[in-house]
Amino acid sequence: MSIVVGVDLGxxxxxxxxxxxxxxxxxxxxxxxxxxxxxxxxxQIIRMIDETLHLIRLRRGDVRSIGIGSIGPLDLKRGLIVNPSNL
Known part of the structure; x- marks a missing residue:
């Protein structure tokens, strides 16, 4: 079964x-x-994803994609959160 995973990072x-x-x-x-x-x-994110998958008896190989939402500002070229106000 293919699934997607969403992460809300606050x-x-x-x-x-x-x-x-x-x-x-x-x-x-x-x-x-x-x-x-x-x-x-x-x-922590990886552990939580693994625990979430375990609850539905799936494995990492079943994950088609992962989306992560976070506060900004973001430096997309370097893959960094730049000076977040509350993180």
Whole structure:
């Protein structure tokens, strides 16, 4: 089964949802944003995606794409969030 994953990255909360290709949400998870460094936050996102997939008995190979929403401003060329006001 192919699915998509959405991530909402905020200074206070981190949310992850898995949906089928018709947009039906199959599983979701939310928790406080614990990481203080980019590496720690990425680790938390990966763990939450894995836990969300586990709930619906799917694996990483079933994920067709991942979208991440975050505050800005963004430097798209370097792939960075530049001086975010509250992150």
């Amino acid at each position: 200074a206070t909360n981190l949310r992850v949802a898995a949906a089928d290709l018709n947009g039906k949400i199959l599983s979701k998870k939310a928790e406080k944003t614990f990481g203080r460094t980019g590496f720690e936050i990425v680790e």
